[in-house]
Amino acid sequence: MLREVIVDAPSSAFQAVATFWAGALAASPHPVAGEPEFVSLHDPASLPHVAVQDIGPDATPRFHLDIETDDIEAEVARLTGLGATVRARRPTFVVMSDPVGLLFCVLPPSSDEFATRSREV
Template sequence: MHRIMLREVIIDAPAKAFDAVTAFWSGALAATPHPVPDEPFTALRDAASLPHVATQDIGDDPTPRYHLDIETDDLEAEIARLEGLGATVRTRYDDYAVMADPVGLVFCLLPPVSEEFEARAKTV
């Protein structure tokens, strides 16, 4: 048994539209944008939302989309569990994985880093 928790909703935006998308979602969610140093992310702090929300610069990829970040305290077990539900691994890194659901929607599995994990994660 291990634990999981939806950590974040990521709004992926092509580089050409990134500033406009960040400005839009910051305004739409009454949030303050905070670029993450040395990362392609801008955290939308104090957003009117329960999960964390961020924008991500996806470079030259022209496909805007949303993706979910799911925290887990056992990456290998969660990959196996989700593969059993029909997901596939798109890219595997040392400490996280990019996966796709059965229809191809992308999401990420990450180690726990949020303050809420201990209190809100569910055992699966």
């Protein structure tokens, strides 16, 4: 059973990364009692889905998140305002990176839960 997804960040960028992902997922950041190296993102607009992706023979292994939206350009603009960078534009999605370079994708809705779990931010 997957317990949680953890975004690792170097100490120098920890606060910026926590703030970015809290904003990106419309979550409420909270310190974890007794574990100052963690910030918990309460009630994120997310699903517990996990997939494995073949990223090619020469790519560096990593995790990435997919963010669904019904307005890709508006979401890209919002995330850019939070500190993200556009890395690549594809016909149906946009590859972005967070403030320390972790990749994520912004794509149109395909999950059955989008209508009930998404939030307007």
